[in-house]
Amino acid sequence: MRDAAPTTIYLKDYTPFGYLVDSVHLTFDLAPNATRVTSRIAFRPNPDALDRQFFLHGEQLKLIRATVDGVEITPDVTETGLTAVVPDAAFVWEAEVEIDPGNNTALEGLYISNGMYCTQCEAEGFRKITFYPDRPDVMSIFTVRINGALPVLLSNGNPTGKGDGWAEWNDPWPKPAYLFALVAGDLITHPGQFTTKSGREVELNLWVRPGDEGKCAFGMEALKKSMKWDEDVYGREYDLDVFNIVAVDDFNMGAMENKGLNIFNSSAVLASPETSTDMNFERIEAIIAHEYFHNWTGNRITCRDWFQLCLKEGLTVYRDAQFTSDMRSAPVKRIHDAIDLRARQFAEDNGPLSHPVRPESFQEINNFYTATVYEKGAEVIGMLKRLVGDEAYAQALELYFDRHDGQACTIEDWIKVFEDTTDRDLTQFKRWYSQSGTPRVSVTEDWTDGIYTLTLKQRTDPTPGQSDKLPQVIPVAVGLIGANGDETMPTTILEFTQEIQSFAFEYTVEGWRLQGCEGPERVSGANPPKPTASILRDFSAPVILEHDQSSAERAFLLAHDSDPFNRWQAGRSLAEDTLIKMILTDAAPETDYLDGILAVLRDSDLDPSYRALMLGLPSQSELAAMMHEQGVTPDPVAIWTAVETLRQVTAQHVQDLLPRLHSETSIEAAFSPDAEQAGQRALGGAALALTSRLDGGAKAAEDYQRADNMTLQLSALSCLLRAGKGEQELNAFYDRWQDDRLVMDKWFGLQVAMSAPAETADIVSHLTGHPDFNWKNPNRFRAVLGALATNHAGFHRADGAGYSLLADWLIKLDPVNPQTTARMCSAFQTWKRYDADRQALIRNQLTRIAETPDLSRDTTEMVTRILNA
Ligand code: ARG
Ligand code: ZN
Numbered sequence: 001m002r003d004a005a006p007t008t009i010y011l012k013d014y015t016p017f018g019y020l021v022d023s024v025h026l027t028f029d030l031a032p033n034a035t036r037v038t039s040r041i042a043f044r045p046n047p048d049a050l051d052r053q054f055f056l057h058g059e060q061l062k063l064i065r066a067t068v069d070g071v072e073i074t075p076d077v078t079e080t081g082l083t084a085v086v087p088d089a090a091f092v093w094e095a096e097v098e099i100d101p102g103n104n105t106a107l108e109g110l111y112i113s114n115g116m117y118c119t120q121c122e123a124e125g126f127r128k129i130t131f132y133p134d135r136p137d138v139m140s141i142f143t144v145r146i147n148g149a150l151p152v153l154l155s156n157g158n159p160t161g162k163g164d165g166w167a168e169w170n171d172p173w174p175k176p177a178y179l180f181a182l183v184a185g186d187l188i189t190h191p192g193q194f195t196t197k198s199g200r201e202v203e204l205n206l207w208v209r210p211g212d213e214g215k216c217a218f219g220m221e222a223l224k225k226s227m228k229w230d231e232d233v234y235g236r237e238y239d240l241d242v243f244n245i246v247a248v249d250d251f252n253m254g255a256m257e258n259k260g261l262n263i264f265n266s267s268a269v270l271a272s273p274e275t276s277t278d279m280n281f282e283r284i285e286a287i288i289a290h291e292y293f294h295n296w297t298g299n300r301i302t303c304r305d306w307f308q309l310c311l312k313e314g315l316t317v318y319r320d321a322q323f324t325s326d327m328r329s330a331p332v333k334r335i336h337d338a339i340d341l342r343a344r345q346f347a348e349d350n351g352p353l354s355h356p357v358r359p360e361s362f363q364e365i366n367n368f369y370t371a372t373v374y375e376k377g378a379e380v381i382g383m384l385k386r387l388v389g390d391e392a393y394a395q396a397l398e399l400y401f402d403r404h405d406g407q408a409c410t411i412e413d414w415i416k417v418f419e420d421t422t423d424r425d426l427t428q429f430k431r432w433y434s435q436s437g438t439p440r441v442s443v444t445e446d447w448t449d450g451i452y453t454l455t456l457k458q459r460t461d462p463t464p465g466q467s468d469k470l471p472q473v474i475p476v477a478v479g480l481i482g483a484n485g486d487e488t489m490p491t492t493i494l495e496f497t498q499e500i501q502s503f504a505f506e507y508t509v510e511g512w513r514l515q516g517c518e519g520p521e522r523v524s525g526a527n528p529p530k531p532t533a534s535i536l537r538d539f540s541a542p543v544i545l546e547h548d549q550s551s552a553e554r555a556f557l558l559a560h561d562s563d564p565f566n567r568w569q570a571g572r573s574l575a576e577d578t579l580i581k582m583i584l585t586d587a588a589p590e591t592d593y594l595d596g597i598l599a600v601l602r603d604s605d606l607d608p609s610y611r612a613l614m615l616g617l618p619s620q621s622e623l624a625a626m627m628h629e630q631g632v633t634p635d636p637v638a639i640w641t642a643v644e645t646l647r648q649v650t651a652q653h654v655q656d657l658l659p660r661l662h663s664e665t666s667i668e669a670a671f672s673p674d675a676e677q678a679g680q681r682a683l684g685g686a687a688l689a690l691t692s693r694l695d696g697g698a699k700a701a702e703d704y705q706r707a708d709n710m711t712l713q714l715s716a717l718s719c720l721l722r723a724g725k726g727e728q729e730l731n732a733f734y735d736r737w738q739d740d741r742l743v744m745d746k747w748f749g750l751q752v753a754m755s756a757p758a759e760t761a762d763i764v765s766h767l768t769g770h771p772d773f774n775w776k777n778p779n780r781f782r783a784v785l786g787a788l789a790t791n792h793a794g795f796h797r798a799d800g801a802g803y804s805l806l807a808d809w810l811i812k813l814d815p816v817n818p819q820t821t822a823r824m825c826s827a828f829q830t831w832k833r834y835d836a837d838r839q840a841l842i843r844n845q846l847t848r849i850a851e852t853p854d855l856s857r858d859t860t861e862m863v864t865r866i867l868n869a
Pocket of ligand 2: 294316
């Protein structure tokens with residue numbers, strides 16, 4: 001073990017720190033391999049704490065000297081921190097340490113990326129900068145002086161002075177150490193300005209390396225929109241004189257919400273039409289909003305301990321989703337989120353890595369920045385809002401901000417503001433935070449004497465550490481549709497709280513209504529036709545719906561459902577049904593699916609982006625999950641073949657419509673990354689993919705030549721690669737973009753993503769030998785090895801080449817960057833779905849990783865959890 005022996009930390013063991021911190025003064029003397037950090041920290045005993053042990057976290061620090069009230073002391077230093085004898089009264093701690101940012105390849109703490117000093121402290125990186133109580137419930141005011149011969153020297157808060165080779169910053173808002181940030185480098189700003197609703201003038205800067213100036217405008221506008229939106233929708237105003245964003249090329253995650261100094265992976269902020277796809281633009285807008293929104297949900301109100309991570313992440317993801325819905329199309333955003341949740345979170349929640357939205361134990365907290373904490377955490381908030389209503393949600397949020405501003409809080413605090421606002425008992429609702437696994441809701445219908453009844457049954461399979469599950473409160477949004485396709489009952493929320501529960505609907509003069517609700521009485525003697533139910537509208541809960549509907553019923557909903565989500569879902573279910581049949585029986589694709597899709601594509605009143613979504617298919621990994629659930633062992637090649645066949649047949653089926661789609665989606669106006677144009681390009685791209693199935697890539701080759709934006713360039717290139725062509729274009733693309741790191745990531749990734757299953761591993765081997773395969777850069781590593789893991793049939797090649805290749809690279813990366821390595825181990829989380837041979841091959845690779853000498857704590861925890869399933 002290179003890390004200290006792993007210990008498990010439990011939520012139930014929480015105790016407050018023995019001391020409070022009144023102020024922190026930090027001085028940085030920057031030098032690439034010997035940066036000196038001097039800290040002066042004012043401590044005083046915490047009256048609410050019982051334990052007065054003075055322990056400061058600290059890792060990989062060289063202690064030069066330490067004093068208490070000016071008197072030199074010799075603390076007891078271990079691999080994880082130090083203990084010292086200190087007065088039982090207020091005192092001043094001073095320490096000087098030396099660190100080596102130049103050799104910090106883990107990208108945690110202070111490190112250097114392309115000559116730029118930068119930091120990443122969440123969750124526990126500050127302890128690699130200096131000795132400190134590195135826990136989110138210790139909050140303090142930070143004053144920072146940076147000495148360094150670099151033109152731009154930044155830290156949190158407001159600037160208080162600068163001169164040649166130095167700068168000082170003061171952050172007046174008490175914050176935990178994980179929000180500390182420092183940046184120093186040769187940077188250029190793209191400036192902006194924002195006036196808050198109460199008149200505070202805020203200076204905005206987007207700092208980039210020289211050469212990237214042309215990729216800032218979009219991010220700056222997104223920031224201003226976010227600031228305005230948070231004022232308009234949540235009444236939250238910005239609270240400093242400056243807001244800085246810095247783009248960094250080497251970064252483990254998307255971005256980080258450090259107070260007043262957000263640090264971004266350059267892929268999550270830099271954008272231009274020539275180099276970024278529409279998906280990039282949308283993601284960038286969302287991440288900028290996300291980090292900005294953290295200023296209130298995360299920074300002003302933070303987490304008591306890391307088990308409460310979803311308190312800030314779930315809420316902030318929920319807020320950024322609301323923002324995207326407002327800026328773009330709400331139904332399209334909802335569908336994207338459901339696709340993403342099912343692909344990533346359901347896989348996690350139903351495998352060896354399953355954990356509650358609020359975990360109860362961990363070894364390495366970095367392993368819990370997961371789809372469950374973030375995305376399921378956001379879904380939980382969406383359900384809460386559905387249950388209490390929009391008005392109560394707004395009131396509860398007001399109360400939350402009022403009551404807890406400046407505090408480090410828990411999920412209990414969060415739930416309490418809702419209970420106090422609504423007088424509801426949310427005890428059962430809280431299970432969403434403590435119970436892991438995806439609830440399955442099965443539906444049966446009854447139709448007797450003109451009463452329509454839905455009986456819902458919920459069950460959650462056992463997950464690691466949780467064998468028995470209790471029923472959860474599930475808001476199930478239901479609408480009813482009459483035989484002529486008209487809606488006869490608008491969306492109604494069923495509060496589904498029992499294991500089995502029936503909901504009866506009766507026919508009134510105003511249409512169908514849930515029995516027992518207020519309103520006109522049932523029309524007796526009327527003989528209404530049986531309605532069709534549209535269940536789980538707007539994806540009202542993160543559950544798996546098991547509703548055995550006939551193809552005809554699904555086709556009916558695809559044609560008529562007024563809920564855009566469920567209309568899309570009907571098409572998706574038809575696609576799933578037909579694909580599974582094709583895989584299992586070699587059946588031909590069903591006409592209900594093909595005709596339904598054709599009708600949707602023809603309907604030019606429908607938003608193009610929505611029509612493009614309708615053409616999407618479930619991922620091959622999801623199909624494997626569905627088969628596994630039905631007790632069938634998935635064969636990755638058979639799945640791949642069925643998907644290819646369905647694509648081919650769909651292309652033939654909609655052939656006559658394709659020219660019209662191409663002209664309908666050609667854009668005359670100047671490029672704009674807005675939702676409208678993006679939607680047209682999405683549909684155009686989907687049509688091009690179908691066309692390429694018929695013309696062998698002829699139109700794609702033309703489009704590639706005339707492409708003046710990355711969305712089109714990339715979609716044309718992928719069509720060519722899919723058609724087994726495009727070698728020339730691939731080379732031209734390389735020549736054109738070889739100096740642009742973000743575009744080169746696409747070049748690497750696309751070749752892996754588009755490869756045929758038998759070739760994926762060889763293509764990956766080849767690409768990892770390319771001189772531009774800079775594997776220490778997380779974006780580049782993920783572009784290639786991440787794409788291998790998501791090319792389902794390629795990764796699961798029967799001889800295990802995909803598995804061993806990924807394992808080789810994970811073993812190589814681990815000593816350099818444990819966080820990114822550990823995260824990518826999740827590629828193996830679904831291993832128990834596959835046949836015995838594949839399971840054995842994967843087990844061998846996992847064991848090989850686990851037995852690697854000096855494996856990091858991060859990766860050890862991940863492979864152990866996956867293996868022990
Ligand atoms: N708080 C950041 C965000 O959600 C993510 C930081 C993740 N850091 C980590 N070490 N896992 O925007
Ligand atoms: Zn976040």
